[in-house]
Amino acid sequence: MSSDDFTPEPPRLDRPSTGGPEEIPDWVRQLEREIRVGPATRLRIWFGRHARGLRLGVGAVLALALLAYLGAAGYRHVRRPADPPRAYPTVSPPAGIQATTAASPPPAAGPFDGTPAGAFPEGAAGITLPPAKATGGFTAKQVSATLTKVRTALVTARLDRAFMTAKDRERLVRQFAPDARRHLREEVSDASFISVATRLAPGARLLPDQPRVKGRVTYRATRDEQGIRMLRVTTNFVWAYAFLSPGAAPGDAVVVVHDTLVWEVPHPDDVRSRDNGLWLTDMGSYASNVDCAAFHKGLLDLGKGGDGKPVATPTPDRDSLYDPDRSLDIPDTC
Known part of the structure; x- marks a missing residue:
């Protein structure tokens, strides 16, 4: 089974038999509809199996994102020019x-x-x-x-x-x-x-x-x-x-x-x-x-x-x- 398989393949109860369709009881068909795993259920099962790894992965992504943000913010802080000195009136040197x-x-x-x-x-x-x-x-x-x-x-x-x-x-x-x-x-x-x-x-x-x-x-x-x-x-x-x-x-x-x-x-x-x-x-x-x-x-x-x-x-x-x-x-x- 590859890592892409969410669940084992359920038994195929609808395969034709030598006896024909009339030989499959209705309760079997009903059972098949009730246990069929839909996409949402499959996703929940997958999350359950991979919960720990998923938490670690999401944590790593968040940490990387935080570091990237702080790095960018720090860069902007370093690159931001310092406040200019306050101006005050000055005089020009006399001629000579x-x-x-x-x-x-x-x-x-x-x-x-x-x-x-x-x-x-x-x-x-x-x-x-x-x-x-x-x-x-x-x-x-x-x-x-x-x-x-x-x-x-x-x-x-x-x-x-x-x-x-x-x-x-x-x-x-x-x-x-x-x-x-x-x-x-x-x-x-x-x-x-x-x-x-x-x-x-x-x-x-x-x-x-x-x-x-x-x-x-x-x-x-x-x-x-x-x-x-x-x-x-x-x-x-x-x-x-x-x-x-x-x-x-x-x-x-x-x-x-x-x-x-x-x-x-x-x-x-x-x-x-x-x-x-x-x-x-x-x-x-x-x-x-x-x-x-x-x-x-x-x-x-x-x-x-x-x-x-x-x-x-x-x-x-x-x-x-x-x-x-x-x-x-x-x-x-x-």
Whole structure:
């Protein structure tokens, strides 16, 4: 019997006999009709005989189908693109010859781990100057001298710890042209001066780790309203400071300051000696994760804003505050 036979062949009671049809009793014919196995019955019998194998087969098919579905779903999950980063307003670099931070960050672990500043160079290594080229009546030597003055002022203003803890601004102010010094002393308030320089609040404690720095320096020759030739230098930097703090999450102890400053040096042949030197003609900044009371006095310390949020830290793009190309136009939460 082949495997396709559902049941044994029933006896053929209707075969003709030598005695003729009349010799087959009616009860035999009736019995034949009652025991004949129809298609539905045959199917039930077959299922009964093969129930265990059928369950195993169906289980295997279902398992394969489930694996196929999960595999396809997993593939779709892997192939699905990640959610794009949230957009935030940025600025375009100013026209001119420029250089961006190029130094490699230090490999050691520290308080900046888990933040974008972990990939920034330490201190002055993050200030990369563009090549000095003759432009607009300024010689390459004059351009180089101007860029050096700007870099020295930046290092004093944002990285010199002796200046940060000093009670006056003179260490920085005396680096400007004589007439520019008077302006910085008399007309720039303490609250505004924080856009130019970092001064620590009493009791604020920086960790020994060097601040992390990233940004860009751009210069070009121009003329002011009076036709005086000017070498204009635009600096755009993010400064990240590590403060002593019990906070354990990445960035809890990090204060971020992002400033954009416009420095100008007039051509020495076009101005009086008192005007010759470094001028600051525009400034803007924001700070994040600072103490509000100190910040309003132009001083820096780790703290929280008046509403419990870090100062000027719009959620949910906190990491964007470390981007030098981020717009300075953000809300102050103090």
